[in-house]
Amino acid sequence: MEQLQLIKRAIEIRKGDEKAALASIIRTKGSTPRKAGGRMIIFDCGKIEGTIGGGCGEAAVIEKAIEVLQSNLPAQHRVDLTSGLLYEDGGIMDIFIEPL
Secondary structure, three states, X not given: OOHHHHHHHHHHHHHOOOOEEEEEEEXXXXXXXXXXXXXXXXXXXXXXXXXXXXXXXXXXXXXXXXXXXXXXXXXXXXXXXXXXXXXXXXXXXXXXXXEO
8 A cells, every 4th residue: 555545544544433553654764664754554454455565564563553543642663674594684673652
């Protein structure tokens, strides 16, 4: 999903009655699948629109976003892709998650 479409969708959600959070990459270091500015919408059922790069890092952000929706408080989450066999040359993404 293109970033502009994602922002428009977030505005629609905020005006409506769907429960969702917006996850935005605010900082990256090293090799990451997406760079700062990448966004994803996460619904309370776990469904997503957009992506911050996929894989286990994205799954952790979805889990954190559901916590954000339960507390209704924004949070920051760090995705560390530097450890493990698959991520030898990986990097770090800092994600800001806010309820819509």
